[in-house]
Amino acid sequence: MLHSKTRWQSPAADPEKNGELARSLSISPLLSSLLVQRGMNTADKARVFMDGGAEDSHDPFLLKGMAEAVPRIRKALQDEEHILVYGDYDADGVSSTALMIYLLRHLGASFDIYIPHRSNEGYGLHNHALDWALQQGVSLVITVDTGISAYHQIAYASGLGIDVIVTDHHEPPELLPEAYALINPKLPDCPYPFKGLAGVGVAYKLAEALLGSEVPEEWCEIAAIGTVADLMPLLGENRSLVRRGLTSMRNSPFPGIRALLSVSGITMSTVSAVNIAFGMAPRINASGRLDHAGRAVTLLTTSDAEEAEQFAGELDLLNKERQLVVERIVGEATAKLEERISQTGLPDIIVLAEQGWNVGVVGIVASKLLEKYYRPVIILDIHPDTGMCKGSARSIPGLDIYEALSSCAGLMDHFGGHPAAAGMSLPQDKLEDFDAALNAYAASILTPEDFVAVTAADGEVSIADLSLQAALELERLAPFGMANPLPRFILRGAAVKETRKMGQDGKHLKLVLQQDKVTIEAVAFGKGPLADLLPAGTLIDVLAELSVNEWNGSRKPQLMLQDLAVPAAQLFDLRGAADAVKQAAHIQELIRSYSGSNPVKTAAVFQNSRMSPLRELKGMSLWVYDEDAGISPLHQGDSGSDQTEITLLCLLDMPETPEQLEALFTAFPRTENIALLHSIRDGRDRLQVPTRDHFKSLYKLIASIAATATPEHEVLLRLSRQSALGVRMLGRMLDVFDELDFIKRSGGSITFVTQPAAKSLTASEHFVRLGKTAEMEQYFMEGSRGELQEFMLSRRLGAS
Template sequence: MLQPKYDWKVLLSNETDAQMLSELLEIHPLLAKLLVSRGMKTANEANAFLNGSVEDMHDPYLLSGMKEAVPRIMQALEYGERILVYGDYDADGVSSTTLMIQLMRRLGANFEYYIPHRSKEGYGLHIHALEEAHKRGVTLVITVDTGISAVDQIAYANNAGMDVIVTDHHEPPDFLPEAYALINPKLPYCQYPFKGLAGVGVAYKLATALLGSDVPEAWSELAALGTIADLMPLVGENRMIVRTGLKSMSQSPFPGMTALLKVAGWNKGEVTSTQVAFGLAPRINASGRMSHANKAVALLTAESSEQADMAAHELDLLNKERQSLVENIVGEAMDMLEGKEASGNLPDVIVVAGEGWNVGVVGIVASKILERYYRPTLVLGIDSDTGQCKGSARSIPGFDIYEALNHCSSLLEHFGGHPSAAGMSLHRDQLEQFDQRLNAFASDLLLPEHLIPTMTADLECSLQEITLPIIEQLEGLAPFGMDNPSPRLLIRGAKLLELRQMGKDGKHLKLTLEQHGKMIEALAFGKGEIAYLLSKDAMVDIIAEPGINEWNGSRKAQLFIQDISIPQLQVFDYRGSSHPESAIQDILERLLKLPNCQANSTAVVLNDGSDDMYNFKLKDTSLWVYDRRVGVLPKSDGVENAAAHHIRTLFVMELPKSPVIWNTILTLFTSLERVFLMHPMSKSDDVIEIPSREHFKQVYALLRRLAVVSIAEDELVQALKARTSLSRRMLAMTLDVFEELDFIERASGIITVNNAPSKRPLDSSSKYKELGWLAEMEQMMLHSRASQITEWMLAQIQEVS
């Protein structure tokens, strides 16, 4: 058994609506089901989703503030006013700033731009920057991806004689700044139909309002970059913008975009949202995190390939530095949380802070900690000189982190963001109270089910349904991203035929699955650590994304596994291992790193008094011994017999001496998920066979001849062994049966044959039955394949339950 990492859910799809869509749009039923499960019930809705373009976007003047902003900008152009484009340092802000630079250039504006330094200044408008701009003659400020909370800063600009047009998409505060114009679809009074625009999306709408149909298609590349990087929903207008932008990127007129794609591994062909999210966005963000976002703006506005190549390689190096820095801080943060986790005191909302932590990467660190613990997480860097803390938060569904920060606003100097991600600053003296207030707030909102990560599959299907033509149609749902993920398919009961690790340090897995004669390859990235928990021929359930493997002109369907489960008991074969203790410790070290695997859920079982019991050095597991009366008893200090139902992993060091014991164990270890067979293979003198009447007749006939008079048991067994193919142990157990049936008498090691025994059938002997059960168990456990042992154990569990 292998527990999935996530709690699986499957979307519901109305079969009638799906069939109608399939017929009207002439699409495969699988695609139609996906569209319906994602909320598209009519042909018009589905067609708009599949085929919508930028021409179908809403009128930009539906955005509140646009009617005031456009004339003011035109006035500034007419009179040659100095304009300041004020941006942000993340990928959305860089994209927004770059787009506005392109717009200002096209309009022939007298302009400059400014992006604050992430660690030295922090997020948002800053009065000192406005002061300097005012000295340079700026009379109009246009913000992009920032400004909606800048009440004091905009008040200063107004007093200095500068008008401010805010274009932003962050959550508006209760008290809004008195700007010349506020353009934000999330404003409560804004009637714009689509609320999910990124900051660059709002800037793109401003450009559309100013230029109309003359907006260059290439500008959609910048809008796509920021929209994907800022994890905006890829539905509605965002989907249209991103699809157009990705198409343009493959032949981009921006040298910087092409150079960045190349350092990120792109060669040629179509650019995908995945390449942007994991290739371009991190490198753009690395500029602001590790240095200054101006480097990223310089890349995207570069006018020659030479300039662009140099800038792209510089960002690539910054990104590598960022990755190393993140790894170090994550390690330090995990060390802080290790004790709390071990003691069961991990808070509902995690707050960790460290001196010298680079505030440019704390958001990434928060994401990684959230992934590990699945709790809202805040990570802050502390300035050791000033005591100032700047941090980032990442949250889970069901807990609005912006609302939580608002609840703690009296402790914060600044905060802003979205329900799922936010930033904040405060003094270290407030940290403890901040942590307490956050968790008090969470205690009223977070339920146990909120802390269980979920994964949603679009629908359940079989391997037979996953074909090239179907996958090609499913690709019509792209671009994939937030609120429009790549289709996830739930497949149950596929047999695992082959498994191998691949990549550096075996980090990834490649599986071959089979179901009803259909075979398919499946890749599981980042899941190499569970390779030893996947047994050959196991029946697996998976949630996977379909894809196409193209190699040397050949194309075939493949799956990308997102989560995997094995719902039945598994058996792993380590029989005859020369160093079983080392093997167990190696398995435990890997096992205890996985979620849902605790030290108190693992056990070793062997015979009481065994040499191994005294030699075995327990580290992270409990020791149990076989007991004929109750099946198994704990031998480790502090372990109660009642704890048997907690055991999920069992290491069998030796086989029990009675089959009854084995069956009893299966009734005690009710939560058993996996069994590792570590026992030695039997010697020839120990082998027992499933008894037959012929074998008993043969032995009895020899007894009558060899024991005409009383004979020592050792001498008799030696004589019988010389005349049969039976082992010493088998002969000894045969004599036990004869003794129970009164065929012989035993006294002080001497055996005497009863010349007038009562006529009792063999199967009336309990020892005969036990010998049969024991022989069956040992034959299975010693000589069968792991898959056969698994089936046998499952049958035993079914029988005893």
């Protein structure tokens, strides 16, 4: 039994609306249901969503501040003022800066750009940068993707005689800066109808206000990158910008974008928003995380193809380095958190800080810990000299992290962000109070339900619904991203027909699933080890995205697995494992991610004679087989009520008797999964189901060997030479003869009884027990997984 990592939720279907929309637009019921669920429940709305329309774009002068900003920029152009574009170091800030460079070049302006260094300077407008701007003769600063919280810095700029136009999209604070113009759709009194623009989207609207219909179409490519990278909702105007950007990108005139697509392994003709999010954006962000974002700006704005290839290659290398840095910090942060959990439990908000945690990647680390623990996470780097802490937060849907930070604003020097993500800085001596204040706030907001991760699905379907035509038709909903995710479907009760690992070191998993004779391939990246837990015949539920797999000119539908569950108890057939102890630890780790809301609890059972070290069975309850009690704990502390909570039972050795097997099921009644890890005995070492012929042959041999008292070990040795049976089997048969008085045992020797009383073999308890034990051993040694599972299920029901 494997539990899904998250709780899947799919909306109730509305067959009437779905059918009506499907008929009016001549689309499939699957596509129609998706449109209805996403609010496109009329033919007109659905057409605009799928094909676009004029209503997607709004007059840029509806943005408050635009009417003031445009004349000021025109004046600067007319008077040949020197302008400074002040950006940010993330992909949205880089894209915004690049777009402003194209705009100011187009207008023939005199300008410079400034992007702060993430580690050395941090986010936002800085006074020292304004001092530098003054030295360069700057009289107008245009901020992009930043500035809405820079109250004091903009006041400082005014004192220097520099006007500041702010273009931003972050949440406005209560105290707004007194800039020459503030352009932000989220300002409380801004009438702009679409509030979801990225920083680059606001910059694009400024370009529209200045150029009107003359904005070059290819600039949408830059807008698309920042919009997707900053996780803005792909609805309304963003959807239009990104769609147009992707269309242009397929024949991009920008050497930098072409080179970036190439190093990201993206085919230009099929580039998608998903490619931007997982291919292009991480490489652009790597520039600002580990170096300086100026390198990425140069890439996006160069006209030199050779220079573009050089910078794209550098960003690719930086991204690889970034991945290694993230991996290291995640390991350190996890160890630090686990130590805290062991002492005080898992906090509502995880706050971790340490020196040497590169401030450029702490946001990624926070995201990875959130995924693992499903708690809001704040990761901070402590400067070794100043003690200042700079960090990033990532949050779950139940907690607006910006509001949480606002509740303890007095403890921080600076903060800003969104409900789901934020950044902050504070002195090290305030960390403890910061942690306590945030957790006190969270305790008043969060409920137990908020800590259960929920994944939204788009409906429950069958494999028959997931045709190639359906997969192709779903592309009409693209581009996919925030607020318009790739459709996810729940498929229940699919049988695993084939399982195999693929990729380097078997890192990835490929399944063939079947339902009512219809099959489909499913791929799960990074889930290769799960192949051991999903043998053919397993019935599984999956949460998956539908895609098209193209190979050698053929196309077929394919599922991309996001999550899975096995509703029934499982038997993991790993018989003959080279290292049973190591394999048990591996299985425990695999199941840990699929254990649901309760942590996996494991028991390992083995023969007392086992000599291999057990140190790898950390955290497991250890048990040994016992001739009298069936099984008993290796350590007295393992015996108790906790054994009823065991969910994974690892049999390092097989039980020797039916009584030991029954004892397993009695001791561990709620076991969800059993892993068989025992060795496979050679043929002659195995027991056989006894027959009259076996005993008849043996009787004759004993008569010739033990006519007089003969040491038992010598009898067994001679019998094994003259018989096809092994010593174990022969010893058990001697027990039967002894019980029936066909032989006499005395002082370690055996004597054949020449005229025993006639007795039936079935009258012997040893004979009956040998039959049951041999049958059990046959299943454990030779039975298929299905046969063994059925055998154990029948014994388990008998034990319960």
